[in-house]
Amino acid sequence: MQTQEIYQLANLFEKSTACLAKWQEKTVVVKYGGNAMLNEALKQSVMRDIYQLNALGIRIVLVHGGGPEISQGVKLLGKEPTFINGLRVTDADTINVVLQMLAGKVNKSLVAMLHGKGIGLCGIDGAMLQCKKLQAEVDYGFVGEITKVNPQLIQLALDSGFIPVISTVGVDQEGQAYNINADTAASEIAIALKAEKLVSMTDIAGLLRDRFDESTLISQVTLKEVEALTQAGVIAGGMIPKIACCTEFLQAGGEEASIIDGRVDHAILIELLGSVAHGTRFIP
Numbered sequence: 001m002q003t004q005e006i007y008q009l010a011n012l013f014e015k016s017t018a019c020l021a022k023w024q025e026k027t028v029v030v031k032y033g034g035n036a037m038l039n040e041a042l043k044q045s046v047m048r049d050i051y052q053l054n055a056l057g058i059r060i061v062l063v064h065g066g067g068p069e070i071s072q073g074v075k076l077l078g079k080e081p082t083f084i085n086g087l088r089v090t091d092a093d094t095i096n097v098v099l100q101m102l103a104g105k106v107n108k109s110l111v112a113m114l115h116g117k118g119i120g121l122c123g124i125d126g127a128m129l130q131c132k133k134l135q136a137e138v139d140y141g142f143v144g145e146i147t148k149v150n151p152q153l154i155q156l157a158l159d160s161g162f163i164p165v166i167s168t169v170g171v172d173q174e175g176q177a178y179n180i181n182a183d184t185a186a187s188e189i190a191i192a193l194k195a196e197k198l199v200s201m202t203d204i205a206g207l208l209r210d211r212f213d214e215s216t217l218i219s220q221v222t223l224k225e226v227e228a229l230t231q232a233g234v235i236a237g238g239m240i241p242k243i244a245c246c247t248e249f250l251q252a253g254g255e256e257a258s259i260i261d262g263r264v265d266h267a268i269l270i271e272l273l274g275s276v277a278h279g280t281r282f283i284p
Contacts, residue, residue, distance in 0.1 A: 019273045019274065020058075020273055023272055024056065024057040025058075026058065026059060026195075026196040027061065027195040027197075028059065028195060028196065028198075028199060029061045029189055029195045029197070029199070030050070030060060030061065030062050031063045031064070031182055031183055032046065032063070032065070032262065033065025033067065033182050034065065034067065034202055034262065036202070036262030036263050037065075037066070038068055042263065042265065043110075043113070046267075046268065047114055048113075049266055049269050050114065050163060050268065051115060051117060051163070053269070054117055061163070062164065062166065063186040064106065064110060064166070064182065065102075065168065065182035066106035066167070067088070069105065069106050070088070070098055070101050074093070077093055079093065079094075084138050085138070086238055087134075087140055087181070088179060089138075090140060090143050090178075090179045091142070092141075092142070095141070095142040095179060098169060099169060102122075102167045103122040103167045106167065107165060111165050114165070118163045118164075118165045119163065119164055121164055122167040122168075122169045123170040123180060123185065124169055124177060125153055126150055126152055126153040127171060128154070129146055129149060129169070129180055130148040130150065130170065130171065131144030131145055131146050131171065131172055131180060132144065133145070133172070133178065142177065142179055143179050144172070144178025144179065146180060146184065146185065149188050149189055149191070149192035150192075151189065151192040151193050154189065154193060155193070166185070166189065168180040168181070168182045170185075181241070183200060183241060183242050183245045184241070186198065186200065187246070187248055187249045190249050190254060191252040191254070195249075196256070197255060197257070198245075198249045198254060198257040199258050199260060199271060199272075200242060200257075200258070200259045200260070201262030201267060202259055202260070203262065203263060204261060205217050205261045206260065206279035207235065207259065207280040208234075209234055211236075217279075218234075219276070219277045219279075219281065220280070220281050220283065222284070223247060223250055223282070223283075226247055226282075242259060243282070256282065256283055258278070258279055258281045259280045260278050260279030
């Protein structure tokens with residue numbers, strides 16, 4: 001390393017020290033999913049950043065989805081993926097695909113990128129994500145609603161210096177597997193761990209006043225402002241459940257929740273080590 005590079009590195013460390021100190025030895029739950037997972041180069045970059053945050057002493061828990069891969073697996077069976085109100089209809093064939101793709105291929109591919117620091121888990125392990133069949137006006141099949149989170153395995157991994165990488169498959173009292181919404185699972189896991197921060201990496205810039213104009217990004221929202229923004233129609237559609245997960249986490253005692261653009265390189269580093277919010281930050 002050249003002298004100039006060392007000076008630049010030292011300057012970078014000096015600027016990030018205060019932000020780093022805020023999260024060292026703290027637990028941060030990161031939800032990673034959507035189309036941001038499809039770009040292989042970006043996925044590698046995200047995993048490098050997660051690895052670096054772990055090396056800097058931040059207790060990272062990675063909760064991932066895998067919707068595109070599941071849809072691909074369903075199509076290989078000659079079926080078309082079906083969604084109602086944003087939730088995947090999960091029949092017997094589809095739950096098997098979820099287990100194979102989400103808890104298998106996707107989970108282990110992420111773990112492999114963490115250079116021996118990742119531990120692959122799913123919600124069935126240690127009855128981590130205990131659930132029941134989701135009761136709704138529509139029969140979604142094997143889609144579950146979390147009834148309890150057992151964080152013991154996650155805590156063991158964190159206390160040993162590892163990064164838990166969790167696929168969102170739950171299990172009921174009879175041992176039946178269920179597909180669980182990844183945003184909901186991340187929030188419930190963060191609450192059970194008493195984590196300090198929840199980060200959702202998505203395919204959008206954050207909460208926008210005008211969903212067609214990224215320049216209208218709202219950088220910070222308080223709990224009191226959420227209801228007014230919902231009534232005004234700013235929080236609408238697919239953002240409603242994502243933001244509900246953030247608010248539930250804060251109401252349970254979390255310090256911060258953020259929705260950030262997972263398509264941006266080093267988005268998680270910018271959010272945790274930068275001096276300003278990246279995306280939309282929710283605070284009590």
